[in-house]
Amino acid sequence: MSAAPQPPQRPAVRVTVAQLQVSDDHTANREAVGDAFATASRASADVLVLPEYASGFDARGVGAEHAEPLDGPFVTLLRTRARATGVAVLAGTTLPADGDDPRAVNAVVAVDGSGELVGVYRKVHLYDAFGQRESERLAPGPADAPPLVVEVGGLTFGVLTCYDLRFPESARRLVDAGAQVLVVPAAWASGDLKAMHWRTLAIARAIENTAAVVAVGQAGRGVTGRSLVVAPDGVVGLEMDEQPQVRTVDLDGAALLRVREQNPSLANRRYAVVPVG
Structure with missing residues (x-):
């Protein structure tokens, strides 16, 4: 059994949630991200969370035409603004696929408050559902990646992306790796029951993992918006509508530990999560 979690270093961690409307104009998107950093800095945020595909988006599908390398303009902007403001950032972007694969990769990058790129998550579960075929344009990340x-x-x-929210084992694997907060950048497609699924799944992932959930969606045509922040007991503390907006919330680490003490479901579990295929 793992050691008991230690209390956080401060009473709360401040998170800025940026529900942006993203277009296929990469320059305009970078300007919007710069504005979100400015808002986060004024709010004394510790971390800024941007949606999936924050570098460039087309509701008809995102592919290689939107891909930028990790040393390209978008990630360079993230690093520059993080270094200037001291605000860490988790942001969805699109990377070129490896080798001769003509597709792209749906990714989330993590940049710390000093501007260092500290991690990349390549989306494992591609959105081949509800009449969509994301795998035709995007290559999946390796399921066994750390x-x-x-x-x-x-x-x-801990980071997962959009459609991953429908797979509880993805969230549990992050919690097994130490995650106390599950961050879900998304461009959640609109449609019948989709907003209800988004909200319900975010709350479920919080309750079953006794983890906070920061689910950040895109605003605009073809997507749901409705970003929300859920406490580890399932209480929704912040919920947006469909319009673009930027809001800041505090995550109470001590309250999270109290929930895990009262509801030790992680300690009581009897099954492990391992990659397949």
Whole structure:
């Protein structure tokens, strides 16, 4: 059995949630991200969370035409603004696929408050559902890659992306790696029951893992918006509508530990999560 979690270094970790409307204009998107950093800095945030595909998006599908390398303009901007403001950032982007694969990769990058690129998560579960075929344009990340977990302000954040939210084992694997906060950048497609699924699944992942959930969606045509922050007991502390907006919340690490003491379901579990295929 693992050692008991230690209290966070401060009473709360401040998170800025940026529900942006993203277009296929990469320059305009970078300007919007710069504005979100400015808002986060004014709010004295520790970390800024941007949605999936924050570098460039087309509701008809995102592929190689939107891909930028890790040393390209988007990630360079993230690193520059993080270094200037001291605000860490978790952001969805699109990377070139490896080798001769003509597709791209749906990814989330993690940059710390000094501007260092500290991790990349390549989306494992591609959105081949509800009439969509994301795998035609995107290559999946390896299921056995180490989970992306990063420490900010004494709390450990674990990263998954959009459709991953429908797979509880993805969230549990992050929690097994130490995550106390599950971060879900998304461009959750709109449609019948989709907003209800988004909200319900975010709350479920919080309750079953006794973890906070920061689910950040895109605003605009073809996507749901409705970003939300859920406490580890399932209480929704922040919920947005469909419009672009940027809000800041505090995550209480001590309250998270109290929930895990009262509901020790992680300690009581009888099954492990391992990659397959």
